[in-house]
Amino acid sequence: MSEVTVTVCVECLRACCWQGEFMCDKARTADITEKTIKELSELNLENPEYWKKDIDMKLRLRAERC
Numbered sequence: 001m002s003e004v005t006v007t008v009c010v011e012c013l014r015a016c017c018w019q020g021e022f023m024c025d026k027a028r029t030a031d032i033t034e035k036t037i038k039e040l041s042e043l044n045l046e047n048p049e050y051w052k053k054d055i056d057m058k059l060r061l062r063a064e065r066c
């Protein structure tokens, strides 16, 4: 599970920003990056529900490709 990464906004490091739920000031121009759950837990910036949502979506896409 630790190798699973969550897509987050580069500027605020929040998945909720990238998902468009709570966009930061730089969201329009900001790039995205991948962070592990461990890294995000240490930052403790948002509700883990957003990471779960991102991971669930990725697992679903992966399953569809197979």
Ligand SMILES: [Zn+2]
Residues within 6 Å of the ligand: 009, 010, 011, 012, 013, 014, 017, 018, 023, 024, 025, 026, 027, 030
């Ligand atoms: Zn952001």
